[in-house]
Amino acid sequence: MSKSKEPSYIPPFTVTDEITSLVAEIAEMLGKMNVNDEKLSAPMLRKQNRIRTIHSSLAIENNSMTIEQVTAIMDGKRVLGAPDEIKEVTNAIDAYNLLFELDPYKEKDLLKAHGIMTSGLIKENGKYRSDGVGVFDGQRCIHMAPPPTRVPYLIRDLLLWVKSTKVHPLIRSCVFHYEFEFIHPFSDGNGRMGRLWQTLLLMRWKPLFAWLPVETIVKEYQQDYYKAIALCDKKGDSTIFITFMLKCILSSLNEMYESNQKSNQKSNQKILNALTANPKITIKELQDLIGLSESGVKKVLRQLKNDGLISRVGGAKGGHWEVL
Secondary structure (H helix, E strand, O other): OOOOOOOOOOOOOOOOHHHHHHHHHHHHHHHHOOOOOOOOOOHHHHHHHHHHHHHHHHHHOOOOOOHHHHHHHHOOOOOOOOHHHHHHHHHHHHHHHOHHHOOOOOHHHHHHHHHHHOOOOOOOOOOOOOOOOEEEEOOEEEEEOOOHHHHHHHHHHHHHHHHHOOOOHHHHHHHHHHHHHHHOOOOOOHHHHHHHHHHHHHHHHOHHHHHOOHHHHHHHOHHHHHHHHHHHHHHOOOHHHHHHHHHHHHHHHHHHHHHHHHHHHHHHHHHHHHHHHOOOOOHHHHHHHHOOOHHHHHHHHHHHHHOOOEEEEOOOOOOEEEEO
16 A cells, blocks of 8 residues: 655644634634525625625735725726736636635646636746745845745645645644745745635635635735744744734634624514514515525524514414514
């Protein structure tokens, strides 16, 4: 029996008490949320979060398109703007649309995604860089990447490590993100690809991450993002970056949870108002009025009954609702 290949490079990092605590908090928050929830699975919410993700990820790279322009482009509308910036948006939309088809452990899928992300923008799209590059924060170089001849070997080792490691998926994804930025395998698009690939790794663990706009938090703390990368370069391990990214993930989850709670409260109140106005209103009429699916309406009605706010008098046919 052949043995599975072991990675020749183990990324250096330390699982600190803070990192352990953040992982536990994120796991607890995920336990409160369910990707099959009515709100989380709603196409409109997923679309809005995807737009926020793409807008923020590109804005980090100095794309000036507004969120309204990104929305218009996603809707197939024409917008005014720099052709390269519009192309970056359409490419990112295409790349994120492929998330469920990509294998995060396959080099060919990484190159394929980069080819889509940078199509029509650079000569080496879908190929590793042939020249030396650096990571810049404005005019300041904060990192010089390894020589181009080393890139294929470094990426293969990293992909092998991330596939074989027993490290928690949250930590593993952050380590990959940092190491990817350190290698800087492409002549352009490394930041976009690093964030895309971390999302891909996380959604393989929990599908909810496909729609979680972590990039909006990274954009909000963009200088801290670059600072974390620079500090990790100096220290020679990714501990600081792991901590930073876990905080971003937790903040994004908290934002989504609070938003969903507010949305649920609005739906509950709308249904209460509808039952008060028309005690004989049907499930179908509530669906049309509130914009939820049949199962979503029934879930709200069940919750309202359990909370003692409504009761059903009579059967499904001929009966009516009473608001208590």
